[in-house]
Amino acid sequence: MINKMGLENDIQYVLLTEEQIKAKVKELGEAISRDYAGKNPLLVCILRGAVPFFADLCKQITDYMEMDFMAVSSYEDGMTSHGIVRIKKDMDKSIEGRHVIIVEDIMDSGNTLNHLTRLLGTRNPASLKIACLLDKPERRTCEITPDYFGFIVPDEFVVGYGLDYADAYRNLPYIGVLKPEVYTDVK
Ligand code: IMP
Ligand code: MG
Numbered sequence: 001m002i003n004k005m006g007l008e009n010d011i012q013y014v015l016l017t018e019e020q021i022k023a024k025v026k027e028l029g030e031a032i033s034r035d036y037a038g039k040n041p042l043l044v045c046i047l048r049g050a051v052p053f054f055a056d057l058c059k060q061i062t063d064y065m066e067m068d069f070m071a072v073s074s075y076e077d078g079m080t081s082h083g084i085v086r087i088k089k090d091m092d093k094s095i096e097g098r099h100v101i102i103v104e105d106i107m108d109s110g111n112t113l114n115h116l117t118r119l120l121g122t123r124n125p126a127s128l129k130i131a132c133l134l135d136k137p138e139r140r141t142c143e144i145t146p147d148y149f150g151f152i153v154p155d156e157f158v159v160g161y162g163l164d165y166a167d168a169y170r171n172l173p174y175i176g177v178l179k180p181e182v183y184t185d186v187k
Contacts, residue, residue: 007169011176015158016151018173021133024150025053028131029060031148032101040064041099043131044091046116047071048170049105052162053133053150057103068093074112085115100125105162106134106153110144117144134158134175157183 032041043061045054047069058067071089100120107113113130120128131148138155153175159165160172165183 007172010169010179010182011159011172012179014174014176015153015156016161016175021150021161021175022056025056025133026060028148028150029057029062032057032131033060033062036061036065036099036101037063039099040066041101042066042068042093042095043101043103044068044070046102046104046112047089049162049164050103050133052170053105054103057131066093070116072112072116085112087119095120095123095125097124097126099127100129101148102128102130104130104132104146106136106158107132107144107146107149108136108139109141111142113146114142114144133161134163 040063043054043058043065045051045067048071054067058065068091069089070087070091073086073088102113102116102120104113107130113132117128117130129147130144132146133150134153135146135149135151136153136155137145156177157165158175159169159178160175162170163175164170165178169178
């Protein structure tokens with residue numbers, strides 16, 4: 001347990017409400033439905049942070065599509081990138097000749113998605129795009145931008161709707177900024 005006072009008490013303020021997220025995910029689903037009509041895209045969920053976004057996004061896609069899952073690690077239990085991306089679980093399906101959309105929670109330094117797109121690019125997909133709910137362009141250290149994104153967020157550590165700090169807060173239905181004492185306190 002991070003804070004015995006409870007989950008909501010650790011949040012300094014709500015950055016994006018449940019309603020704002022819902023409306024944006026619907027828009028993204030409509031755009032993907034339009035762009036991929038008749039292409040049966042394969043949406044790849046990056047575990048675990050993208051799970052709520054992925055589930056909601058897929059439900060807004062109005063044409064045939066398929067799902068697959070990958071787990072990678074770049075941040076272990078903390079808040080800074082190690083610069084090393086390790087595949088912990090690979091996808092089950094072949095992506096050769098498929099229209100692939102990688103679905104991620106947030107693009108921060110861009111390191112994770114930069115590595116991942118390079119790797120998946122070698123598997124000969126028909127196309128490869130990235131959908132991220134959040135984008136923190138100020139923090140980018142490599143040349144990469146999401147093809148679809150929901151919101152640009154400031155350079156603050158955000159949690160909720162899949163995003164975690166030490167694996168907590170993923171179940172919050174909104175996205176908020178953590179109180180600094182939550183991650184500076186000795187637990
Ligand atoms: P990148 O490789 O630096 O772009 O980092 C991507 C990963 O870092 C994301 O998939 C998140 O797991 C994590 N991350 C980056 N910023 C945040 C944040 O503000 N809150 C929670 N996780 C974050
Ligand atoms: Mg993550």
